[in-house]
Amino acid sequence: MKTKDLSVLVVVILIVAMMIIPLPTILLDFLLICNISISLMILLVAMNTKEALEFSIFPTALLLTTLFRLALNVSTTRSILSKADGGRVIETFGSFVIGGSPVVGFVVFLILVVIQFIVITKGSERVAEVAARFTLDAMPGKQMSIDADMNAGLISEQEARMRRRKIEQEADFYGAMDGASKFVKGDAIAGIVILLINVIGGFIIGMVIHGMGFAESASTFTLLSVGDGLVSQVPALLISTATGITVTRAASEGNLGSDIIKQVFSYPKLLYIVAGTIMLLGLLTPIGLLLTIPVGLLLILGGLSIQRTAKQDELMSEELEKAEMEEDIRSPEKVVNLLQLDPLELEIGYGLIPLADQKQGGDILDRIVMIRRQFAIELGLIIPTIRIRDNLQLPANQYVLKFRGSKIASGEVYLDHFLAMIQGEDAETIEGIRVVEPAFGLPAVWVTAEEKQRAELMGYMIVDPPSVIATHLTEVLKQYAHELLHREETQELIDNLKETHPNLVNELVPALLSVGDIQKVLQSLLREQISIRDLAAIFETLADYAVYTKDSKVLTEYVRQSLTRQITEQYADQGVIHVLTAGASLEKGISDSIQQTETGAYYLSVDPQLSRRITEELQVQIERVMKSGGQPIFLTSPSIRMYLKQFVDKIMPTVPVLSYTELEPDIEIQSIGVVNI
Numbered sequence: 001m002k003t004k005d006l007s008v009l010v011v012v013i014l015i016v017a018m019m020i021i022p023l024p025t026i027l028l029d030f031l032l033i034c035n036i037s038i039s040l041m042i043l044l045v046a047m048n049t050k051e052a053l054e055f056s057i058f059p060t061a062l063l064l065t066t067l068f069r070l071a072l073n074v075s076t077t078r079s080i081l082s083k084a085d086g087g088r089v090i091e092t093f094g095s096f097v098i099g100g101s102p103v104v105g106f107v108v109f110l111i112l113v114v115i116q117f118i119v120i121t122k123g124s125e126r127v128a129e130v131a132a133r134f135t136l137d138a139m140p141g142k143q144m145s146i147d148a149d150m151n152a153g154l155i156s157e158q159e160a161r162m163r164r165r166k167i168e169q170e171a172d173f174y175g176a177m178d179g180a181s182k183f184v185k186g187d188a189i190a191g192i193v194i195l196l197i198n199v200i201g202g203f204i205i206g207m208v209i210h211g212m213g214f215a216e217s218a219s220t221f222t223l224l225s226v227g228d229g230l231v232s233q234v235p236a237l238l239i240s241t242a243t244g245i246t247v248t249r250a251a252s253e254g255n256l257g258s259d260i261i262k263q264v265f266s267y268p269k270l271l272y273i274v275a276g277t278i279m280l281l282g283l284l285t286p287i288g289l290l291l292t293i294p295v296g297l298l299l300i301l302g303g304l305s306i307q308r309t310a311k312q313d314e315l316m317s318e319e320l321e322k323a324e325m326e327e328d329i330r331s332p333e334k335v336v337n338l339l340q341l342d343p344l345e346l347e348i349g350y351g352l353i354p355l356a357d358q359k360q361g362g363d364i365l366d367r368i369v370m371i372r373r374q375f376a377i378e379l380g381l382i383i384p385t386i387r388i389r390d391n392l393q394l395p396a397n398q399y400v401l402k403f404r405g406s407k408i409a410s411g412e413v414y415l416d417h418f419l420a421m422i423q424g425e426d427a428e429t430i431e432g433i434r435v436v437e438p439a440f441g442l443p444a445v446w447v448t449a450e451e452k453q454r455a456e457l458m459g460y461m462i463v464d465p466p467s468v469i470a471t472h473l474t475e476v477l478k479q480y481a482h483e484l485l486h487r488e489e490t491q492e493l494i495d496n497l498k499e500t501h502p503n504l505v506n507e508l509v510p511a512l513l514s515v516g517d518i519q520k521v522l523q524s525l526l527r528e529q530i531s532i533r534d535l536a537a538i539f540e541t542l543a544d545y546a547v548y549t550k551d552s553k554v555l556t557e558y559v560r561q562s563l564t565r566q567i568t569e570q571y572a573d574q575g576v577i578h579v580l581t582a583g584a585s586l587e588k589g590i591s592d593s594i595q596q597t598e599t600g601a602y603y604l605s606v607d608p609q610l611s612r613r614i615t616e617e618l619q620v621q622i623e624r625v626m627k628s629g630g631q632p633i634f635l636t637s638p639s640i641r642m643y644l645k646q647f648v649d650k651i652m653p654t655v656p657v658l659s660y661t662e663l664e665p666d667i668e669i670q671s672i673g674v675v676n677i
Contacts (some may be wrong), residue, residue: 012064018071022078025087031072032089032231038065039235039242046242052177053169058246059176065239066183069232073194076228080198081205084212086224094227108226112233142167147369177247187236191229198225268310271303341405343384343484346473351396354415355466356388364388367470374474379526380533381481382489386473399469401476403483409476411438413465417446420460430455439472479653482526490519497535504539512546520552521559528645528656530560530567537562551602553642561638561661568664571633571656576668579658580621582636582644583676586614590640604643611647613677619651621675630672633658 023031042061049055080086086094146155146163155163202221206212212220275296282292346368354360365388372383394400401409412435413419420430422443432445447455447462456462463471477484494515498505509515521542522532532538541562545555560567571577593606606614618634625632632652636644638659645657663669 012067015064015068015071019074022082023075025079025083025085028072028075028079029087029089032076032087035065035069035072035235036231036238038068039238043238043242043245046245049246052173052246053166055246056169056173058242059173062239062243063183065235066187069187069235070190073190073228073232076231077194077198080221080224080228081202084202084206084210084220084224086228090224090227090231092227093230094223108230112230112237115237139167139171174247177243191232191236194232195225195229198228268303268306271299271306275299275303342387342402343404344386344477345402345405346386346388347391347394347400347402348388349394349396349398350390350392351415352399352413352465353390355469356390362466364466364469367466368473371470371474371477375477375481377533379478379481379529379531380535381485381526382492383477384484401473403480408480409438409472411469411472413468414446415465417448417465418452418455419463419465419468420445420447420452420455421463422460429458430460438468439475478529481529482523485519485523485526487515487519490515490522493522493532493535494518497539501536501539504536504543508539508543508546513542513550517546517550517552517555518542521556524552524556525559529654530563530570534563534566554602557638557642557659561659564662564664567658567662568667571658572663572667575666576670577633577663578630578670578672579633579635580625580673580675581671582634582640583674585676586617586644587637587640589614589677590643594640594643604646610677614647615650617675617677618647621673622648622652622655625672634675635660635663635669635671638662 018031042058042065045055046058052058076086076090080090143164146160146167199222202225203217206217206221207214210217278292278299279289279296281287282289282296348356355362355364358365368386368388372386375381375383391400395412397412397414399411399413400407414433417433419435419437420432421437422445430445430447430451432447432451434443434445436442437444445455445460452462494505494509509518521538525532525538538559541559542555545558549555568577589610590604590606593604593610594602595605596602622632632655634644634648634655634657636657636659638661641657641659641662648655648657
């Protein structure tokens with residue numbers, strides 16, 4: 001146990017012992033001075049903290065100081081009643097502070113108790129109670145706000161965790177202060193009771209035991225009791241004031257002194273008005289100018305001083321801004337910071353700002369959260385935080401999605417319109433702004449709210465502006481999903497898998513494959529919209545075949561073959577899959593063009609004329625299937641699948657190419673065409 005921890009335990013034990021063991025008066029004097037010093041220290045700390053959590057130990061300190069004060073009351077009461085002597089500190093307070101008059105001392109004591117009990121303690125208790133209640137009520141909203149800021153890219157995950165922790169600590173603190181304020185209230189009541197016991201008990205003991213006369217006994221014990229009460233109530237008043245200051249510091253920017261000076265004296269012209277009012281008061285009333293003019297002059301001088309200081313601060317801030325701008329230009333560190341790029345940015349025109357403002361009903365932040373969750377579930381990929389920024393250089397209704405600073409998609413939406421998706425042949429039957437739907441390239445019309453119901457009755461599919469942006473973002477991010485997976489993200493996936501499959505990860509990384517090799521395999525899967533969520537199955541396959549080859553393309557084919565159930569479910573429709581089959585001539589033409597390098601890697605070397613013929617035939621088949629309203633899917637042998645995919649990507653990258661070994665045996669395969677050359 002550390003020395004600091006042990007010392008606190010010893011102090012608590014000694015406080016309890018004080019209530020039982022009689023103490024000499026010299027030690028009581030020392031402890032009473034310590035009590036005043038501790039109370040003053042707590043008050044100064046409370047005044048200099050910027051926020052309540054900086055003094056989070058205050059509720060416990062309040063309990064310990066109250067216990068210490070009550071222990072001193074017990075010890076001083078024992079000394080007064082048994083010896084008719086409370087020590088030099090109590091005697092000083094009884095004779096010097098209250099002028100030796102028991103009546104005056106009793107009145108001063110009652111005033112202090114009233115101030116502490118009714119004014120400060122009662123108010124602090126109420127503020128702590130209300131603060132605790134409102135802090136608890138506001139917790140869900142604050143946490144949602146933190147989540148929104150994190151999803152918008154305004155704060156990092158670590159900062160979000162710190163803010164959530166701070167909210168929890170605030171709730172705990174104000175709840176504890178609500179209870180701890182009862183200690184101060186009870187201490188004030190105990191002070192009154194102890195005073196009455198000392199006066200009445202001391203009067204009786206003085207005459208019965210000490211043999212004093214009536215007047216002498218009343219004077220001695222009343223003076224000592226009132227002095228003891230004042231010695232206790234002064235520290236109690238300081239602690240009560242500290243309690244009130246702590247729980248009322250709701251929106252402070254600095255310590256109490258700086259906040260008061262900054263906020264109360266921020267308007268120097270008002271000081272002139274106050275000075276004029278005070279001088280008129282002396283001129284028009286019997287108070288006289290002799291008293292009011294000095295006060296008025298002080299206020300005027302204070303206003304002039306504040307105005308002069310404000311001008312100097314303004315000039316200094318302007319010079320500082322210029323110096324910082326010059327430093328930004330000259331400093332190489334500042335220039336290096338400009339090289340940092342956000343992975344994903346969504347820039348919006350000023351007309352679309354309400355979409356990102358929750359106060360105006362905007363829910364684009366919530367939709368981005370749903371997009372990130374959808375990617376995690378469907379593809380097993382954690383999409384980086386998408387930062388939302390307004391760009392005044394964009395047209396009012398335009399939005400732009402940037403990937404590492406480069407534009408990858410853009411579109412236009414109209415907040416007071418709805419997008420009507422054209423499903424029939426006739427596109428002229430409804431009025432509106434004719435556009436091309438950004439996600440799928442379909443013809444569409446932006447219609448007003450009045451035309452919305454009519455468009456629905458005519459068979460149009462109606463989509464609101466936030467849904468248009470969310471759908472567009474989803475499709476674009478799917479297209480670029482493989483580029484969002486870097487080595488850092490790959491390492492995070494590996495670390496996450498290691499928590500549940502440590503032996504599997506240790507066997508594969510780095511003994512058989514590096515993080516970069518695994519990244520290439522996962523990127524290849526994402527490029528063809530194959531989910532990597534089942535990372536354990538992927539690593540099992542890599543561990544089996546990485547012994548024989550390090551070629552990421554070949555390893556990807558092995559992984560695809562191990563994900564047959566997943567791939568079959570992805571492309572089959574009620575147990576049936578309609579495919580374009582690669583004919584024998586096409587397979588032979590591609591197979592004969594596969595070459596092997598000296599390092600053992602395979603690549604495709606196709607004659608230009610043959611390449612043109614293959615591309616033309618594939619394009620004809622894709623267009624034929626799409627015109628009939630179907631989804632083109634190519635099926636071929638596993639040996640040429642990845643090479644055929646290279647040809648298909650030139651025409652339409654979204655068309656999948658599967659091999660026979662990637663489908664479940666019980667799936668029904670229906671051919672809708674054969675591709676030959």
